[in-house]
């Protein structure tokens with residue numbers, strides 16, 4: 001099949017960037033979206049042009065490196081799928097595809113479709129540590145975890161930190177990501193000792209990284225490649241309210257007063 | 258920061274409100290107050306169908322308790338100011354959070370109502386100001402405005418077609434605002450459950466629609482002569 005691609009080209013962080021049109025000829029329907037771009041990049045390289053920069057690593061939908069907007073939808077038209085697992089059979093002859101990087105103040109563009117997602121790492125760091133003993137592996141049954149709690153924690157822990165939630169959110173909020181990380185530990189016994197400190201720290205960090213504010217509209221849940229539900233945001237709100245109410249000591253060092 | 262300040266309620270409230278989650282809780286809590294008022298107001302208004310005497314007696318009854326009346330008015334004023342101030346602060350975060358917009362962006366899951374809260378809200382605020390000038394103080398009311406003659410005032414006001422039309426448009430927007438707002442406030446306050454949230458969403462939609470239908474029925478009844486034909 002033949003496709004027309006409109007790709008965001010931006011040399012570096014300070015370049016204003018623009019959309020550039022490319023023709024993708026004889027695209028194999030069995031290729032993944034990233035493989036289609038690999039073929040385009042080979043052609044560009046042979047022509048002496050700069051190939052299109054995009055992130056990827058595992059290419060099996062588990063690492064969270066890949067991701068960009070395809071026709072205004074994060075990770076493209078297939079629900080619960082990263083772009084590396086999206087296949088060209090989802091598209092048809094003559095399709096016009098607009099590819100753009102995630103857009104958020106907190107995710108500055110490095111080049112073309114590649115953005116800097118360190119802000120997510122800072123949110124994770126702000127969550128701090130959990131108290132587990134090191135040394136030899138503990139007995140598997142030493143800490144009992146109810147099955148429903150384990151399942152919910154696992155659902156939240158499925159977050160691969162790709163950033164699609166922020167990209168899809170009209171407010172560029174990081175609520176689904178932060179909510180997933182908070183819920184994942186809040187459901188488990190190992191997450192309890194620092195539970196309320198963690199939520200205050202992570203929520204404050206998301207604000208300092210200039211993510212927007214959630215309006216509960218649900219675009220994030222729809223594009224999440226791991227189908228993480230909005231429920232985790234309510235869980236975060238619940239823990240935040242409780243933590244703010246019970247705050248017994250100064251826990252947010254950065255940005256205080 | 259001294260440890261005394263760190264423990265104070267003011268300090269705690271400051272940190273709470275500093276986060277967007279705290280502002281959302283304020284939006285939700287003030288939204289509950291405003292919604293509660295709307296329910297009472299709608300029930301009060303439904304008395305137009307019981308005739309002029311009932312309606313005017315009800316108005317006189319409310320005015321016979323000035324402490325309660327002004328208490329409620331003060332609470333509503335505080336709530337609306339809190340609701341508006343936090344919504345503006347959050348909206349400013351939103352525009353700062355995405356300085357470069359998308360060339361192409363599709364909404365695939367969200368309702369139209371949820372994406373237009375910052376349109377429906379301010380228009381409702383503008384409507385509320387007009388509504389008070391129209392039917393409470395009479396400053397923007399019909400020429401025949403008389404204090405405490407609630408029934409006549411409303412009939413004369415709604416006979417002006419542009420006024421009735423604006424009222425109806427505002428109530429449609431209120432319906433949209435509540436369609437999203439009434440369930441969103443549960444989410445903002447951390448109430449969510451895979452079993453109950455779908456029920457809350459459906460109930461919110463029905464309540465929003467029924468309230469709008471109730472309010473809109475009044476100007477329509479006036480214009481069709483069902484109410485106030487004898488005036």
Ligand code: HEM
Nearest residue numbers: 215284285288291292344374375378379382438441442445
């Ligand atoms: C009759 C008056 C009103 C009622 C009953 C009402 C009710 C509500 C409720 C229950 C919410 C949900 C809160 C949440 O998501 O946690 C909400 C949200 C909102 N309200 Fe109002 N509201 C009213 C008037 C206004 C006005 C005058 C504005 C003007 C600025 C406004 C702006 C907003 C906005 C922007 C949101 C969205 C917040 C978000 O989704 O993040 N509202 N409203």
Ligand code: FES
Nearest residue numbers: 057059064066084
């Ligand atoms: S490259 Fe790892 S998730 Fe797509």
